[in-house]
Each structure stands twice: as structure tokens, then as C-alpha cells.
Amino acid sequence: MLKQRVITAIVLAAVFLGVLFFLPIPLFPAFVATIVLISAWEWANLCGFTALWQRALYVIFQAAAIAGAALYVGALPLGGATPIDAELHYRPILIAGCTWWALALLWVQGYPTSALLWRHPALRAVMGFFVLVPTWAGLSYVRLQEQGAWLVLMIVAVVATADIGGYFVGRRFGQRKLAPNVSPGKTWEGFLGGVSANVCLALLVWFFTGQALWAIIALVLPTSLVSVLGDLLESMVKRERGIKDSSALLPGHGGVLDRVDSLTAAVPVFALALTAVDVTLG
Numbered sequence: 001m002l003k004q005r006v007i008t009a010i011v012l013a014a015v016f017l018g019v020l021f022f023l024p025i026p027l028f029p030a031f032v033a034t035i036v037l038i039s040a041w042e043w044a045n046l047c048g049f050t051a052l053w054q055r056a057l058y059v060i061f062q063a064a065a066i067a068g069a070a071l072y073v074g075a076l077p078l079g080g081a082t083p084i085d086a087e088l089h090y091r092p093i094l095i096a097g098c099t100w101w102a103l104a105l106l107w108v109q110g111y112p113t114s115a116l117l118w119r120h121p122a123l124r125a126v127m128g129f130f131v132l133v134p135t136w137a138g139l140s141y142v143r144l145q146e147q148g149a150w151l152v153l154m155i156v157a158v159v160a161t162a163d164i165g166g167y168f169v170g171r172r173f174g175q176r177k178l179a180p181n182v183s184p185g186k187t188w189e190g191f192l193g194g195v196s197a198n199v200c201l202a203l204l205v206w207f208f209t210g211q212a213l214w215a216i217i218a219l220v221l222p223t224s225l226v227s228v229l230g231d232l233l234e235s236m237v238k239r240e241r242g243i244k245d246s247s248a249l250l251p252g253h254g255g256v257l258d259r260v261d262s263l264t265a266a267v268p269v270f271a272l273a274l275t276a277v278d279v280t281l282g
Contacts, residue, residue: 004252012250012259016156020149029075029140033066035256036136042246042257043128046237048121058125065133069093075140090141091275097134097268101229104265108232111181115240124237131233135264138271145274154205155270158223159262161201162194166228169193178228183235191228198224215277223270230265234258 019031040062044055069075073089107114118124142151170190178186202220206213234257238246245254253259 006252008251008253020143020152025143025148028143029070029136032136032139033063033070035260036066036132037063038249039246039255039257039260040128040132042249042255043132044125045243046234046241046246046257047124047128048241049125058128062129062132065129066136069133069137070140073137073140087141087275090137091272093134093137094141094268094272094275097130097138098272100130100134101226101265101268104233105229108179108182108229108236111179111236112240119240127237131230131264134268135260138267141271142267142274151274154219155223155263155266157201158198158220158270159227159266161197162224162227163262164194165197166190166194169196179232182232182239186228186232194228195221195224212277218277219270219273222273223266226269227262227266230262233265234261 023031037059040059041055044058049055049058107118118127139152142148142155145151167190170187170193173189174187176188177184178188178191198220202216205211206216234246238244246257247255249255250259
């Protein structure tokens with residue numbers, strides 16, 4: 001199992017870095033859309049849609065939503081938006097995504113009682129649109145920026161740092177459960193350890209790039225704080241569905257959604273913060 005996990009991780013990292021730095025920028029949204037639609041197929045399973053036609057129909061609806069968003073922000077040639085227009089058009093989608101995660105926080109805190117509000121498969125299906133479409137929009141917007149590849153990599157670094165810092169600190173010092181009804185293994189100590197690790201990451205970025213420290217903190221800290229919420233939300237929905245992994249697509253890792261769950265919360269927050277600050281990496 002460990003060998004499978006390592007090999008899969010190496011392959012995924014190589015593909016991601018290759019696409020991030022070598023795929024032409026106009027094609028990057030299409031790549032992200034592919035990942036999002038695979039995640040949509042898995043989210044359909046979390047909704048309780050077991051028939052192939054149900055899951056395929058759900059993916060089609062998600063694809064239509066992404067296509068509509070792409071036209072709106074100018075990511076498709078038919079849109080014809082300039083970069084300035086794009087920022088103005090991306091912002092409402094990002095705000096909607098961030099607002100959704102504020103609501104998701106209340107539902108995670110209130111689980112299992114909160115399941116009364118979203119347990120129905122149709123409501124879980126609607127949840128999937130707020131989880132996935134802003135993720136597509138956020139990554140597409142960030143990649144559009146100057147040194148956008150490095151900024152996307154920064155999002156991944158923040159999420160990974162929060163996860164690694166949270167794991168080791170939580171394992172050593174964790175006592176108080178963060179969300180015992182959703183993910184019993186997560187603790188407040190681990191959460192704070194992940195945030196602290198990202199403060200160190202922000203200082204390193206500041207040291208090596210010379211960017212304004214306040215601007216880097218404005219990007220890193222909110223992204224770090226919210227990243228765990230993406231993991232908790234998927235864990236909550238999987239618990240309600242009664243499954244451990246969203247799929248078995250990635251050997252040793254479960255599904256694509258299991259690997260990007262933290263990013264679904266982190267990306268819209270990072271992208272929205274980026275509309276307000278000027279940070280250039282690389």
C-alpha cells in the first residue's frame with residue numbers, strides 16, 4: 001500500500017507540475033475543468049446517485065455550469081474579456097464560493113444535527129456546485145496572473161503545509177477534538193500547528209521574494225485557516241453516505257476528490273484575497 005501511495009504521489013506531482021509550468025495559460029482552465037468534472041463524478045456518489053446515468057447526468061450539469069462560468073469570465077474565446085474585465089467577472093463567483101464555505105462551517109460544527117438541512121440527495125447535489133465551480137474559477141483566475149504558476153503552487157504549498165504541520169503537531173500534542181462527530185482524528189492543537197507552520201511558510205516567502213509581508217500574510221493565513229474545512233466537509237458528507245473514500249481511482253489514495261478536498265475551500269479564499277493584494281512570485 002505504501003509503495004502504491006508513493007508511486008501515485010510521484011506521478012500526480014509530475015503531471016501537475018508539467019501542466020502548471022508548460023501548458024499554455026489559455027488551456028489551463030480546461031485542465032482544471034477536467035479534474036473538477038472527475039471530482040463531480042465522485043461527488044455524485046456522495047450524493048447517493050448510484051446509477052451510471054444519474055452520475056453522468058450530474059457531470060453534464062456541472063460541465064454546463066463551468067461552461068457558463070467560463071463564458072462569463074472570458075475564459076472561452078466567445079467571452080472575449082480583457083484581464084481587467086476577467087477580474088471583475090471572477091470576483092462574484094469567488095465571493096459566492098467564500099460565502100458558501102462560511103455556511104459550510106456552520107454545518108460542519110452542527111453535524112449530525114445539521115444533516116437535516118442537507119441530507120437529501122438533491123441538496124447534496126446543489127452543494128457540489130458551490131464546492132466545485134468556485135474551485136475551477138479560483139484556479140483559473142490565479143493562473144491568469146503574472147507569475148500565476150508560482151501562485152498556484154503557493155496555494156498547494158499552503159494546503160500541504162497546513163496538513164503536514166497539523167498531522168505532526170496533532171499527533172504529538174493533540175488532545176482537544178476539532179470536530180469529533182466529523183473527523184475524530186483532528187484536534188485543535190493540530191489545527192493551530194498547521195496555521196503556525198504556514199506562518200513560517202509566509203516568512204520564508206517574504207524572505208525569498210521581498211514582497212510586502214502583510215500582503216503575503218493576507219494570502220497565506222486565511223487560506224491556511226479555511227483549508228481544513230474542505231477536508232471536514234467531504235468527511236462529513238462521506239460519513240453521512242457511509243463510505244470511506246470518494247472512489248478508488250487513485251491507487252493508495254482513494255479518489256481525486258479525496259486529494260483535492262482541502263483545495264476546494266482554500267482556492268476561492270486565496271483567489272479572492274489575491275484580488276485585493278499585489279503579490280508576485282518567481
